[in-house]
Amino acid sequence: MRRRSFVAGVAGAAAAGALAPLARAATSQDYDYIIVGAGTAGLPAALFASRRGARVLLLDAAGDIGGTLHLSTGQMSAAGTRLQARLGIVDTPQAHYDDIIRISHNTVDPVLTRIAVDEAATTFDWLMDRGFQPLPEHPVLGKGHEPYSQKRYYWGADGGRSILAVLRREFETERREGRIDLQLQTPVTALITDDAGAVRGVRVKSADRERTYRGRHVLLTCGGYGSNAEMFERLSGYRAYAATGYPYSQGAGIELAVGVGGYVRGRQNYLSNFGSILTDDAIPGRFLARFVVIPQERLPWEIFVNARGERFIREDQQSVDAREQTLLAQPDLRYWIVFDEEMLASAPPGVGGWSREQMREAFGIHKWFQKADDLPTLARNSGIDVDGLVRTVADYNRGVAKRNDALGREHMPRPIIKAPFYAIRHQGHSTTSTVGLAVDGQLRVIRSDGTPIPNLYAAGELLGAGQTQGRSFVGGMMVTPALSFGRILGERLPLGVRA
Ligand SMILES: Cc1cc2nc3c(=O)[nH]c(=O)nc-3n(C[C@H](O)[C@H](O)[C@H](O)COP(=O)(O)OP(=O)(O)OC[C@H]3O[C@@H](n4cnc5c(N)ncnc54)[C@H](O)[C@@H]3O)c2cc1C
Structure with missing residues (x-):
């Protein structure tokens, strides 16, 4: 008008x-x-x-x-x-x-x-x-x-x-x-x-x-x-x-x-952002930090899984909107970023504004940062389905070896194989x-x-x-x-x- x-x-x-x-x-x-x-x-x-x-x-x-x-x-x-x-x-x-x-x-x-x-x-x-x-x-x-x-x-x-x-x-x-x-x-x-x-x-x-x-x-x-x-x-x-x-x-x-x-x-128009790390489990919680998931700013080394342990999007997806729309279908608007020791040691630090040392420290003190010597323990402590995560990591690693990812991801610098393993929980929310x-x-x-x-x-x-x-x-x-x-x-x- x-x-x-x-x-x-x-x-x-x-x-x-x-x-x-x-x-x-x-x-x-x-x-x-x-x-x-x-x-x-x-x-x-x-x-x-x-x-x-x-x-x-x-x-x-x-x-x-x-x-x-x-x-x-x-x-x-x-x-x-x-x-x-x-x-x-x-x-x-x-x-x-x-x-x-x-x-x-x-x-x-x-x-x-x-x-x-x-x-x-x-x-x-x-x-x-x-x-x-x-x-x-x-x-x-x-x-x-x-x-x-x-x-x-x-x-x-x-x-x-x-x-x-x-x-x-x-x-x-x-x-x-x-x-x-x-x-x-x-x-x-x-x-x-x-x-x-x-x-x-x-x-x-x-x-x-x-x-x-x-x-x-x-x-x-x-x-x-x-x-x-x-x-x-x-x-x-x-x-x-x-x-x-x-x-x-x-x-x-x-x-x-x-x-x-x-x-x-x-x-019908509800949408959440692609997720934040919150200070604790309280609802509503307070914002702590956010992993850089925008591939134009940092290409992903890690995988993203939902509570069933499934990947739900190619992590190097360029579209912000596609990421947000996909998260809407995940249980509790929640996902975990999963990686291994080699990734933590070699990749650019993923949590925005944090150093690698700050990330390492968080795994000892924050409930949303989990670390374990094997994937089943990591899944159990994080609240992710154990079989789902083990299967997903194996599938992903096979895709890395063949250079052929099931979700079409192109940036796959290395498999997830070296202990300890890490998971950082993220929560979608809307301001x-x-x-x-x-x-x-x-x-x-x-x-x-x-x-x-x-x-x-x-x-x-x-x-x-x-x-x-x-x-x-x-x-x-x-x-x-x-x-x-x-x-x-x-x-x-x-x-x-x-x-
Ligand atoms: C962290 C954050 C970042 C954002 N970033 C962006 C962005 O970059 N771009 C964008 O487009 N949008 C952004 N938004 C959204 C946008 O800022 C808001 O939608 C917009 O500012 C709201 O304007 P408003 O006038 O409706 O409300 P407000 O600016 O909140 O004004 C409402 C006023 O009403 C008063 N009030 C409430 N109840 C009563 C009452 N009963 N009696 C009298 N007064 C009352 C409040 O005190 C307040 O002063 C963001 C929002 C947040 C929270």
Whole structure:
């Protein structure tokens, strides 16, 4: 959808009566916008609305603005930017869209993804105008995710904080104009509706006091549920194996909107990354380290096996996405990297950022690092099927000897034969929230019959990672849409506090 149709759609909603007047006098507590969450989507919404003269109430449960930008890698993707043009890179939102369809195997929401790619360059150019500095070699094709076909991927030296620094500066400038009321440590606990089901305001809890605020548009920009293990499992169908999200990503927006008739979608899009070493068995666990499994960075010497002791992918598979999709079919999203003494002694150290000595030490102290003099003992102590592992290693070694691997692997420097043998357990997990609140092409929260809940909008991870990434991880397709959707909501909803 193009910009014009978004505006027309909003005006159409007003004409249809979705913005009917309140039967009460205006008070100083009435706002054009009540924005729930001062993070990646909420900050641009607030400052772009205020620039138009809107009266804005911005509420956040945390003690600081910024949300997940404090943790995020902050990788953005945008096609048709001025930086690309300056570098002679010819790119278009259509090419970006086509790439997303290819990488996601056509599983994204086409309407939201189209808006996201169409708006991305404006958002990125605005950040650049306001002082955002991508790394000097940017844009790039990709890193960590499936590469794009064109260089349209950018981030700053300080990850998400590089974006936050710009937003914070702009926000404070705008706040000095006096149109934004910011209230921190003020979680929204309920939405207020009228008899017709239209949202009229919010209830908050602050310093143990409950208060209500009334506003014309209520924007839910309060993030995902990555730090709510119960909701994560309920919505995605997978356990929250690792807690790597922003602590305030508790899924509040889902509870708030479902409470007034909204619904969630996107469970089919769950995907985990290819695995991390966690600190222990606790669920959710904490991240410790990650083996370098990207063959473009380090070719594999080891094999990967699941709990049945089976190899499930050629370890030198070039596609990040293929690795991630294959892991989804393995029990508990878990696998072990298995190797022998000769590999530990000769291969480049596999755990990212660790020396060979650090790796050796870990086998004495960390439960996920197992070492044994024979394969059956290694399997038993690791939790891998004994017969499966013994059979798999024998098959692999035969393939190495014949230079003909059953899974088609090409890089096979040596067999696994010299004791002691080693296994490092890895756990797939997802940092972000796949499932999200259903909205229409104007970012209005909708009921399951498709009708919008009047005055209620949503943006950011609350919409679900799967809407703009599908069942895949598409570079930059959460931060950039969150920023853009926040911006266009701030720019385009009608103003004028109701009397
Ligand atoms: C480690 C990590 C790395 C990532 N890297 C990338 C990346 O490189 N590229 C990419 O595209 N995506 C990335 N993501 C995802 C992306 O950063 C997020 O999806 C995005 O920042 C979320 O923006 P948001 O506005 O929806 O939520 P947030 O930025 O989290 O903002 C939500 C705000 O709402 C507040 N809030 C919560 N509940 C309430 C309540 N009840 N009342 C009031 N306020 C409330 C929170 O305190 C928070 O400030 C990453 C995520 C993580 C965790």
